[in-house]
Amino acid sequence: MSTTADATTRGSATLEVTPRPEAPRPSGLVYLGLAGLAVLAFILFWATRDSGDILLIPLGFVTLWAPLYPVIGLAVMLLTLLVCYRARIGTMGGFGALAFITMSYWAGSTVxxxxxxxxxxxxxxxxxxxxxxxPNWSYIWTVRDQWLITISMAVVATLIGCAIGLVLAMLASPVSSPNKxxxxxxxxxxxxVRSIPDVGWALLFVAFIGGTAHGLGPMAGVLALLMFNIGxxxxxxxxxxDSVNPGPVEAADAAGANLTQRNRLAILPQVLPGFVSYGLYVFELNIRASAALGIVGVGGIGxxxxxxxxxxxxxxxxxxLIALILVVLLVDMFSMYIRRKLL
Amino acid sequence: MITFENIDVVYPNGYKGLSNVNLQINKGEFVAIVGLSGAGKSTLIRTVNGLVPFTSGTLRVGDEVVDPRSKAKLRRLRSRVGMIFQSFNLVTRVSVLNNVLVGRSAETPTWRSLLGWYRAEDKELAFQSLERVGIVDKAYMRASSLSGGQQQRVAIARVLAQDPEVILADEPVASLDPPTAHKVMRDLRRIQQELGITTIVNMHHLDLARSYADRIIGMRAGEVVFDGPVEEATDAVIEEVYQRSLTAEDIVAGDAVPGRAVPGRAVPAAKLQD
Incomplete structure (x- = not known):
């Protein structure tokens, strides 16, 4: 099998070697246009630069100067385009690579x-x-009550949040909702609900019903986590x-089931593994979030x-923090175990 | 009895599914609908239980006039009309029994369905239905663990649990291998004869249609172009329906029912001595 002739002969059957098709070459004109875009981006970076660092280019008779970081940016952009062109990556891919560099440069320099x-x-x-x-290991045990509060908050918020979330999901998906x-x-x-972050909800509830100062911290925390979980x-x-197999749904319809029965019998069993795994996921998020929520006064380990x-x-x-990492790891391992049993 | 009077179906996108269909299907009849894909077979079957709403004409199932706009009336109609699908449409993650009990939905209060707490008589009916298709021992197995032929039997049991007057079957054996296809069709035919249920089956395998049906309806471009007993549906007639000559793909072969063979069709004689 060392030569082409050998490779094409297997037993008595002979395979004819057909010409291999070439990968299509991306349009050079478009790539030129992309290079033009890179130059435009370079001009923008130059105009909006904060840093005064400059690069001096001595040419013997005259010394040119250019802003340091925008020039590096331009060099990276042009090099990337060259690599993309040589690797025959389509023009959309080249544009994507250029956009990635431009956006990260622009956003990074802004902040x-x-x-x-x-x-x-x-x-x-x-x-x-x-x-x-x-770390002060002996300290871990002294905050066990706060840990208990954190985990209880997460459990309550997860259970109620998942129950409400299930009903809302059934109403929200066009597959299972009564109408559009x-x-x-x-x-x-x-x-x-989702556009307000968990800390935002916590601030709202602490403002409305009172936080740790009124002895209501965990309550505000549970309500905040609840809204976060529902979302x-x-x-x-x-x-x-949206993506369940429509067959059983149609069969339930054809058997004369009403909407509730259809959702219960044909849709719920199909989404149950997903539902449980989302529940475990938000439980994990709750444990983590409760650390951040403590900052705004809702009790718990935070x-x-x-x-x-x-x-x-x-x-x-x-x-x-180390105890938090351990707890989150344990919760993660527990939820992986449950998921494996379930699927 | 099912009567179609000048039934038209126009889909929301303007596609004409059925045009001016007039049919009368008698009680206890076993009707096979043949035609190429896109001829309107599925549409015709789905208008009967309102899964596809017809846009003009009058459709009667028994004494009742089908009204596709009233959800409550449709549910009542659907409780009397069972449907079998090409892909079985079982909930594969739950038990066979729970799948069959979906057929009791129309007679079960919603709270019972929500809790999955069925009445003993409904369960008994489900077991009887499973008995009729011969897989009562599989009742507590997951539907996904069954073979294709067994899954389609579960679907038939689900329909039987509805205690239906009419069974609609949309390509019931198209995803099964030939021997299994014959077994399932034999089950369907036997049950249909035992219980006297009006049955409408979509088929694209001509030999199956001829072996098991009483009457064949040929469709092309949303219109009924042939309607007659099996004996009249000769190869020449079907070629006229299909507008092409018959090929090996139009038959499933395998073992047909002895004694129900009609001369002049593609089932080899040797296969008939089951």
Missing amino acids: NFTLLEIPSRWSNVEPRLRAFLD GVSQAIKAVNSV IVAKLLSETI SAMMLQLNRFAFENVAAI
């Missing part, structure tokens, strides 16, 4: 994103990092319902962490 600052701040970073690397109007309305409500479960589940941060007791914060 002055740079890692160059970190070494100069090292004197500030170092003592804290040292405290974090030497209901589905559109529920979808709109759901987008509003996620309703969204994910209604999309799962408030304990906030307290220690304010006291600059970084070794205690580190202990809480």
Whole structure:
């Protein structure tokens, strides 16, 4: 099988070698246009640059100068286009690569994103990092009550949130909703619920009913997590319902089932694995979110962490963070186990 | 008895599914509808239970006039008209029994369906239906663990659990291999004769239609172009319906029912001595 002739002969049958088709060459003109776009982006970067660093290009008789970072950007863009062209990537792919670089340069420069600052701040970073690397293990057990509150908050919010989310998902998906109007309305409500982040809900509920100062922290926390869970479960589940096998649904219709029966008998069994796994997912999110929610005063492990941060007791914060990682890992392993059993 | 009077179906996108169909299907008749794909076979069957609403004409099932706009009336109609599908349309993740009990939905209060807490007599009816198709021992197995032929039997049991007057079957054996196709068709025919249920079956296999049906309806471009007993549906007539000559793809072969063979069709004589 070393030569072409051997490779084409198997037993008595002879395969004819047909000419192999060439990969189509992308349009050079379009790539030229993309290079033009890159130059336009370069001009934009030049006009809006913050940094005064310049690059000097000595040509002997005259020395040209150019802004340093935009020139690097231009070089990266042109190089990428060249590689894309040589690899015969279609013009859409080339445009995508160009867009990726342009957007990340533009967005990064807008917020002055740079890692160059970190070494100069090292004197500030170092003592804290040292405290974090030497956690106060004995502290973990003293906040067990806060952990219990966090986990209870997550359990309550997950169970109620999933139940409400299931009903909303059934109403939101055009496959299972009574009519288009209901589905559109529920979808709109759901987008509003989701557009407010968990911390936003927590702030709202703390403002309305009172936080830890009134002894109502966990209650506000549960309500905040609840709204957060409803939004996620309703969204994910209604999309799962959109893609169920329509056959059993049609069969239930043909058997004279009403809408509720049809959704219960033909749709729910199909989406049940997804539903349970979304439930486990939001439970995990709740544990994590409750750490952030403590900052706005809803109780749980987050408030304990906030307290220690304010006291600059970084070794205690580190202990809480490590325990948080462990708890989230455990919850994750537990939910993976359940999912494997279920599917 | 099912009567079509000047039935037209125009789909929302303007496609004409049926045009001016006039038919009368008698009680207890076993009718096969043949035609090429796109001829309107599925549309015709689905107008009977309102899965496809007809746009003009009058359709009667028994004494009742079908009204595709009233959901409540449609549900009542559908409880009397069972349907079997090409892809079985079972909920594969639940038990065979629960699939069959879907057929009891129209007679079951919603709260019972929600809880999955069925009345003992409904369960008994479901078991009887499974008995009739010979898979009562599989009642508590997951539907997905059954073979294609068994799954279609579960679908037939689901229909029987409705205690229907009419069975509609849309290509019931098209996804089964030839021997299984024959077994399922034999079951359907036997049940139809035992219970005297009016049965309308869509087929694209001509030999199956001739072996099991009493009457054949040929369709082309949304119109009924042939309607007569099996004996009249000769190869020449069907070629006229299809507007092409018959090929090997129009038959499923395999074992036909002995004694129901009609001369002049593609079932080899050797196969008839089952």
